[in-house]
Amino acid sequence: MAAHVLRLRLALLVGALRGDRRHVVRTVVGLLLLIAATAAGCWAVVTLGDSDADVMQAVTVLGGSALTLGFALAPLVAGVEDPLDPRRFAVLGASPTPLAGILALAGFVSVPVLAVAALGITVAVVWGEHGVAGAVGGISILLALATCVLLARVCMALTSLFLRERRSRELSGLFALTILVVVVPVGVFLASLDWRGSVPTQLSAAVDVLALTPVGAAWAIPGAVATAGDVALPVLVAIASLIGLGMLWLLLVRVLLTTTERPRTSRERGGLGxxxxxxxxxxxxxxxxxxxxxxxxxxxxxxxxxxxxxxxxxxxxxxxxxxxxxxxxxxxxxxxxxxxxxxxxxxxxxxxxxxxxxxxxxxxxxxxxxxxxxxxxxxxxxxxxxxxxxxxxxxxxxxxxxxxxxxxxxxxxxxxxxxxxxxxxxxxxxxxxxxxxxxxxxxxxxxxxxxxxxxxxxxxxxxxxxxxxxxxxxxxxxxxxxxxxxxxxxxxxxxxxxxxxxxxxxxxxxxxxxxxxxxxx
Structure with a gap:
């Protein structure tokens, strides 16, 4: 069954490039933009090879936390249906526990996860130039990717449970507006700071806090090793976060397998704005x-x-x-x-x-x-x-x-x-x-x-x-x-x-x- 689901996931990725001309053009343009953004991010990380470990740690934790949080918010903003919704597999009579593991594994096969993986590998290589062992960087990236995937799966499940009947362009627009209100002021603030080869004092406390949160703990592990800081706390937070997300994902799969989706009517498809x-x-x-x-x-x-x-x-x-x-x-x-x-x-x-x-x-x-x-x-x-x-x-x-x-x-x-x-x-x-x-x-x-x-x-x-x-x-x-x-x-x-x-x-x-x-x- 695991091999079948993985093949299905790959078929869905390839199938995204099929369809009418407008759909294919939009998909290709989106892929090109994602590739360009990933390449720009990797180049920006490479340029930090000569920076101090504190600067590298600040950029890694802040950027990694933003990426991880994006996986949680994307299902709310996009409002798209999950092609691997657990309810689609209810007819197969699968047990919730193995199904949750298989779907979580299939979540790694996605273009955004591959983009984050490329950024993570670049981060691990640059940390290697600061004396961090490759095994430490690899473990950190694996924990970060697993956190991103489980966050996305959990948020998609919550969206399908609670927002399906209320989802609309207006609701997605409100989520996007909220993100814009948060991202733009933060970006303006960061751009106005005077780095001069060191971490501004305004950010040191924020980096320390994010390093002990589920979204930033995994990204902070190599920096803690490079700066001779406390490595145990970020590792414990990252592992505890994965365990908590995994248990929540398993619970949601059980709920979804026992929940009947209400059929849509033409009125619901049209929407009331x-x-x-x-x-x-x-x-x-x-x-x-x-x-x-x-x-x-x-x-x-x-x-x-x-x-x-x-x-x-x-x-x-x-x-x-x-x-x-x-x-x-x-x-x-x-x-x-x-x-x-x-x-x-x-x-x-x-x-x-x-x-x-x-x-x-x-x-x-x-x-x-x-x-x-x-x-x-x-x-x-x-x-x-x-x-x-x-x-x-x-x-x-x-x-x-x-x-x-x-x-x-x-x-x-x-x-x-x-x-x-x-x-x-x-x-x-x-x-x-x-x-x-x-x-x-x-x-x-x-x-x-x-x-x-x-x-x-x-x-x-x-x-x-x-x-x-x-x-x-x-x-x-x-x-x-x-x-x-x-x-x-x-x-x-x-x-x-x-x-x-x-x-x-x-x-x-x-x-x-x-x-x-x-x-x-």
Whole structure:
């Protein structure tokens, strides 16, 4: 049976190169990109042959941990079906224990595992130049590969058990967005460090911690030998991790063999978009509908695109008058945080007459207010998470990072809180659905301008203490920078909660007025 499964696995790999022309082209391009990335990684490792053992250890542990974690996250992000799902072998009457071992062995026969194996062999060769025995490097790579394979098998099994009915492009996109939010800031931070032939102090503690985790222990064994460190702990962690993953994999195989997969219907194949991802609650339904608007309606898309452009324009006059680039780099991100929080200040008006669904269904105000904030949170948080590290790398002083985070959190949270009130208390007419976003209807009175100005100015006023402490932090006061961080988080969260509460109460008591407004625009 083992030989049959291995032949089946090889046939599946070869079969990936068959099919229609577009599929073959995509597969070949993906293989070429993977080969190029593997070759670049091997060359980067080779260039570390003359580096100190500490630098080699840091790069190996960080890179190996990222690769191992990727095997765990790939099934969640890709959302693909496992061709070697244990349930496919249920008809053969196989025992769970030997089947788990055979499928785990077949997991080594894959292109990503071969790529990691090539990188691992290169790492072992370079460690040999640092005096590490080849047997130690080989054992380390075998443990690392086994960890990657078992992680992938376990996560694929969990995905097939719990995400099959809820899997969709939107869910995969959320996982990919989460990875982007984590990877990009970390990459910017690492690229901004000054290595100069030694490990930066900011990374030494992180490397030591990763060396004692399941994702980095196997990769840290050669470095522990080369630097005369404690080898026993990484070895024990790596072996214990393999044992734990193996037992979990065996348990999942037993569960899968005794679980009947619910057949799919045509409705499930078609999917309901964001409604399949959002919770089955009034707030979840409103969030799903709002996400569809924000990602498809030109009026929303134009507002989102204008935010970074407006923030970038603020730096032009400062550069013209001679303000240093390091200081100017700190300006656009707070402006982006303020404008992103300001965007939903009139979101109820964009619903037009569709708002009757909320009113007639008796939707609670909290569900409406929270559901409408989900799209801007999914957009604003990743944008700020990426923009803040980029700004700090240009500025050059990472000690100011807490103050920058506090300022952005305060401006973003307070603007969202005030927008939650403004969109219910003072909505104003906007271009109807399907019309040009640059075509604004005629307004009577100044309620629209007042609502925009109050949200913007109110946010700045409420954040004034945080801005002051951040200014002191820019001058070199470390305590003021930390104070700006905590005060910014508290201010943003507090105003957001209060704003949602007030907006919810007004929405629940103003159904007639809201319907009257919707019918009059």
């Amino acid at each position: 964001w409604f399949t991802v959002a919770p089955g609650t009034p707030g979840g339904a409103i969030a799903a509908r709002s996400l569809m608007y924000w990602l498809r309606d030109r009026r929303y898309l134009v507002n989102v695109v204008v935010v970074p452009i407006t923030a970038a324009l603020t730096i032009v006059p400062l550069l013209i008058v001679g303000v240093p680039v390091q200081t100017v780099a700190l300006i656009p991100v707070p402006f982006m945080a303020l404008f992103l929080g300001w965007l939903p200040h009139n979101d109820l008006a964009y619903d037009s007459t569709a708002v009757w669904m909320h009113v007639s269904a008796g939707v609670r105000g909290f569900a409406d207010r929270i559901g409408r904030l989900v799209p801007i949170l999914l957009i604003g948080v990743p944008v700020l998470a990426i923009a803040i590290p980029v700004a700090m790398s240009i500025h050059g002083r990472w000690a100011l990072l807490p103050a920058m985070v506090g300022v952005c959190a305060a401006l973003f949270g307070t603007a969202l809180g005030l927008s939650s009130i403004s969109s219910v208390v003072a909505p104003y007419a906007v271009s109807p659905p399907g019309e040009s976003p640059f075509q604004q209807p005629q307004r009577y009175g100044s309620s629209g301008a007042s609502a925009q100005a109050l949200v913007m100015l109110g946010s700045v006023v409420l954040c004034a203490p945080v801005l002051w402490w951040a200014w002191l932090g820019l001058g070199g006061d470390a305590e003021a920078a930390d104070l700006a961080f905590w005060a910014g988080i508290g201010t943003g969260a507090g105003v957001l909660i209060v704003g949602i509460t007030i907006g919810a109460l007004v929405f629940s008591r103003s159904g007639g007025r809201i319907m009257e407004f919707a019918e009059s625009v």
